[in-house]
Amino acid sequence: MPAHRPAFPPSSPCRRPAPRGRWRAAIGAALLGLAAAAPAAAQAPLPTIALDARLRDDAGIRLGDTIAIAATPDGPARRMVVAAFARRTADPSEVARAEYKVRLHLADLQALLAYGDRVDRFAVVTRDSGATDRVVAGINARAFGFRAHRSRDIAVETGRTFAVINRFHRAIGVITILASAIFLLCIMLLRVEERRREVATLRLIGLSRRTVVRAILVEATAIAVLGAALGTGLGWAVSQVVNRYYQGLYRTPLVFSLVTGEVVALAVALSAGLGVGAGWLAARRVVGRPPLALLGR
Amino acid sequence: MRVALAVASLARHRTRTALAVAGIAVASAMLLDMVMLSSGMRLSFRELLDTRGYQVRLSPKGTLPFATEATVGDAAALVAAARAQPGVAVVAPNLGAQLVAPRGDGAVTVAALGVEAGVQGDYALREGRDAAAGELVASPAALAALGRRVGDTVSLGTGWDPQLRAFRELAPRRIVGVGRFYFLGADQPVVAMPLADLQATADGARRDRISSAMVRLAPGAEPAAVARALAAALPRVSVLTTADAVAQADERVAYFRNLAFILGSVSLAVGFLLVTTLMTVSVNERIGEIAVQRALGVQARRIVQQVVAEGLALSVAGGLLGLGLGLVTARYLDAILGDFPGLPPDIAFFVFQPRDAGTAMGLLVVAGTLAGILPSWRAARLPIAATLREEAVA
């Protein structure tokens, strides 16, 4: 993975340092159009290429078409046959990137770019996760001019963009929770105060403060739990809409919003907790006043 | 007297009123932030692009400036042709590349910009002077990465082979200035040098090539018209006005705009619900008083006015508080988003414009007014005699 690769804003007129992966630039600059398939008999078979599925949709290219591809806009082109279309992966770092991705056989790309017998990186699959550390250490001990990294360490490093987005979402979440807490407290207060005459009557006929608070709490809990359940359902529905919308907008299979058990548990705990807490506060406030005062005397 | 009655009604239940105002304040703060977010990036990006007054950008055909490694050849002819176009005042070509400097056993990679000092629009000098041949201006991050200061010499080159630990070419350059680079992240090591110097590296592969050019128009020239003329005259390049670039960037940050719209709508709905609930309960509690006022001869529409005024007062009070709160939270949220790697330092997500405050307050006023309408209509319609009777029994 190239160093110093900012993921945002992607592909805007803002600059970023040119990455070592030259093949991206080559593809982005160099699709020159279609060429009719030449009679095959007199020629060696053309190399094959897998194109971005979006190219099929946007440029109308089909399987078996022959295209000309070059490293630079004015450089020499090579003809290749479209053998496959590849969908984008659910890679968050690619979401907002507009450039098309293509896949060539390594040797073909090396030849196209006059790269020689060079690569940018190797990916290594180990037998099991336990072997990974040994492999990394072993390679680095023998490496001359390159280093091995665990994929997860690179993910952390290149995931800074999403760490920022996570923090942003969390901040928005905190503000929303604060607003909800105040809203709930206000509503519960209104509800309980609206029934202060009933509360006064109950107190006057001999029910204790504790009994009245408990009765109010039961109501508040029922409302809070029902609200939490409804909100969870609504959140799930909105999550579906969000995913469908953004998957269509960015043409990616990436899942943008995920409702997990943990998320549901947190949401329910928070909303029900806040609702019950607000109900308790409101109840304490109203039973704290003398019954006759509640009746306006 | 209606206003006095409205204020007195609100003051009767201070805790409740204070809570409602607080709730509306938080909702309106969020609303203001979302209004700022919805247009902030666009505004900030436009301002960035217009820094130094360059309204049009040229890049290799089919690419966006510096979005790829693509360069365009015969640059001198291209730039000359661009300069000859009517309406063009200045053309600032630039070339982007990576250079490597030896540091200890390894090497440090820096982004290099080749520019023409007299017309460049890529950086502002903070210290020192512009670079002449064999010199360079560095960003603070580059100085830190290279372990150098202004006045030092650093060797930069290409063709670094990490296995052989050798450079194909290496040339010493003197650091003569510190620059604040507009279009690159503050934490990115960047150096700027004369365009000809950078074109001479990489064994001539970059000779007479540029990555992009920025164009400043003559006073009165219309950007779209000049862009069309340039596009017709220079078929090897893509031509982008600031408006085009902003529109393209807009697509990329659609997520934030959508988020702003959704959260803004939710905030408005919350504020509306709060006011409507409060006014409904308030009216229910005062149904007897309202019946008496109607019995005394107060017209129904005056009752409506009073209740709507109360709702409006809550919204306005909460909204004004929320403005201040919103500016504080906007700074906080902007600081979070400013951590995006590679984000140019001048890009902001939350940009305050007085118009935004007006929009947020306007929306709140409308919501507050509407929120009071249903409960007030109910209040105005109650049967007077029956209500008085019920209130007497109660």
Next chain:
Amino acid sequence: MTPPGTLMLEAVEIHRDYAMAGDAVHALRGLSLAVHEGDYVAIVGPSGCGKSTLLSLLGALDRPTRGAVRHRGRDVARLDDRAATDFRLRSVGFVFQRFHLLPMLTAAENVALPMAEAGVPPRERRARAAELLAYVGLGARTAHRPTQLSGGEQQRVAIARALANRPALVLADEPTGELDARTGTEIIQLFDRLNRDGTTLVVVTHDEELARAARRVVHMKDGAIVRDERLRD
């Protein structure tokens, strides 16, 4: 004995029916009543006989199911809401059993409320409110809120409020119902003074002392007048 003054208010064959749990309740059954200017009428009868319903109709707070309610010849039962409200503002003063003062306003502000609605300028209504409160014996309590006043004082403020726009007619529904005997007597004396000063009064009451203080007592039962006796001119 001759009735005082010209005809001010008359109810003509009024009926008022309510639908309740599928059945019709006939609160008033073809009742007719005439009230002349300067008169002081007490309406008495057992609970549920329709006294308060009659008062509501006389004050255009409600509409009869059938019949007419004429105020100086004008049928107020047929007025739209706006006109009926204006009638109540300018032509009638109401006094309620439970005072119904607005708790967040001072005594003076409560009295001034109908004047503000009638468009009286602030200075004038402040002066008149002070004058009216002095008239009812509360000249020193103008700045007090209802919670700071006794029941009797609150009812006095309510009476002052009823007189705010100089109505010729004051309708009172159990004005001494929430008061002790001594305070009730004070209110009765105030009503007597109002009537002597020219205000026409129609009072619904269970209070025998208040009924005896009136010039005329109308006895109701089951939605109809059963006896109408003039006690004095």
